[in-house]
Amino acid sequence: MKASAFLYPWDVVGDPDAAGRIAELGVEQVTLASAYHSTRALTPRHPGRRIVTAEHAAVLYPPDPGRWEGRVLRPYRQTWVAGEDPYAEAAGILADAGLQVHSWVVLAHNSRLGAEHPDTSVVNAYGDRYPWAPCIARPDVRAYLVDLAAEAAARPGASGTELESCGWYGFAHLHAHDKVSGVALGDAAQYLMSLCFCTDCRTGYAGVDLDPDELRAGVRRALEPVWAGTGSSEQGWAGVEKLLGAGLADASLRWRVQVARGLQEAAVAAVRDAAPEPGFQVLLHADPAPYRTGANVGTDPAHILSTADGVVLPCTGGDAAREAVLGPYTGLPGVVAANFNVVTGMGGNPSTLARDAAHAASLGAGELRLYHAGLASGPDLSAVGDALSAIRGG
Template sequence: MKASAFLYPWDVVGDPDAAARLAGLGVEQVTLASAYHSTRALTPRHPGRRIVTAEHAAVLYPPGAARWTGRALRPYRQSWVAGEDPWAEAADTLAGAGLEVHSWVVLAHNSRMGAEHPDTCVVNAYGDRYPWAPCIARPAVHAYLVDLAAEAAARPGASGTELESCGWYGFAHLHAHDKVSGVALGDAAQYLMSLCFCSDCRAGYPSVGLDAEGLRAAVRRALEPVWAGSGSEEQGWSGVEKLLGADVADATLRRRVQVARSLQEAAVAAVRGAAPGPDFQVLLHADPASHRTGANVGTDPAHILSTADGVVLPCTGGDAAREAVLGPFAGLSGVLAANFNVVSGMGGSPGTLERDAAHAASLGADQLRLYHAGLASGPDLDAVTKALSAVRGG
């Protein structure tokens, strides 16, 4: 199984040993962030720093003036990694160590854009805006994300790309100093809290037979017992139908799937148009449950594999979790990359990687993704090296 490790440019720039260390893990590829959201990241092995604070979503290369000049929505430049083009510098260094490089592009997740352009945000049924979640139904947001995908994906030196958050973002978000766990919200209640009521979404609901104000009232009624009690543990699409009613729930999902597919098809086409050749691979971070939001966007397996070359699927967890995401793709043609968290301190399990990778392969996975080689501890990386060696030997 081909294996790739996720990495930030700042893990490589300024560290002369980084590329050799990565190659020593036994991976063939690095998935290197070219457009990324705000974060605070540890750099436990870098010779010159220990913490990088990416203060806002940004691109890690110089954005093209011809593409973005005069546009209200355009990518922000970074200032926390030295150099004009840290992505290119890191990619060149990694390629020099014999590693293939894919770009890693985060799309519909940008808190600074939401703060500076509040009209771009998802708006919930209560009128609250989610600045981290651009509404992909808005034409200006759609156009921005498609152009960002093309530019950030097809960087010189990349042989492929992985598009994250290429779809709806919603309520769930790793926000600074989060205080939202006092009332338990299961996956179903989070779906209701992720339905958007911006002006474009309100105008779009009649296309699926819904009155926007009636839907907003229905969502609020459905959630009243949640706020009055201790929350809702309802999970899955059946839980959404239980809270909102099957007919209304299904209509909202038809609308959201239409919008997400439009973005995904346009983004993939734009990347292919900008790519250096037909062998450039386009993968999406995805989930086979089409109502899901976030980094691993909800998709229909058959449709997404008719659009992109493959998917990266979240496989951290037990056997049941892997079966839930890999099973719906059984028998379909395309890359199935099983994504494992290998950072023990962030809930990963590098010690079980050999066994977990074998289980993923038995379910049809043909590639591995390892999150995240720059964040992992030394013992975590040792466990990864041992597991990959065993996988190769098998």
């Protein structure tokens, strides 16, 4: 199985040993961030630093002035890694070490965009805005994201890309000083809290014969038991239909699937148009349940594999969790990459990687993704190296 490790440019720039250390793991590829959201990250092996604070979503290369001149929505440049183009610098170093480089592009996840342009954000049924979640139904947001995908994906030296958050983002978000765990929201309630009621979405609901005011009232009514303390542990789409009613639920999803597919098709086409060669690979971080939101966007497996070259699927967890994610893609054409968290401190288990990868392969996964080689401890990286050696030997 071809294996790729996720990295940030700051893991490589300024560390002369980084590329060799990654190559020695046994991976063939690095998935290198070119556009990323805000984060605070450890750099446990870097000779010059231990913490990088990316204060806002930004591109890690110089954006093209001609593409963005005069536009209100445009990418922000980073200031926390030295150099004019840290992505290109890191990509060149990795390529010199014999590693293939694919870009890693985060799209609909940008807190600074929402803070500076509030009208771009998802608005929930209570009128609260989610500044981290751009509403992809807005024409200006979609145009911005499609152009960002094209520019950030087809960077010089990249032979492919992975698009993260290429769809709806919603309620769930790792926010600074988060205080939302006091009331448990099940999978179905998360969907209700992620429905958008901005002006564009309200118009869109009406276009699928759904009264937006009726939907808003239905969402608030369905969530009343949650706020009253009786909770809602409903899971899956059947849980959404139980809480909201099948008619409202299905109509809301029709609108959201229509919007998400439009963005995904446009983004993939724009990346291919911008790519330096026809074989440029375009993968999406995805989830097989179309109603899901977040970094791994909900998709219909058959549709997304007819649009992109493949998918990257979250596979950390037990056998049942992997089967639920990988099963819907089994037998379909396209690249299916199983993404494993290999950072023990973040819930990963690199000691079982060889066994888990074999299980993923039995379900149709043909590639591995390892999150995240820059964040992992020394023992975690050693375990990854051992697992990849065992996989190659097996």
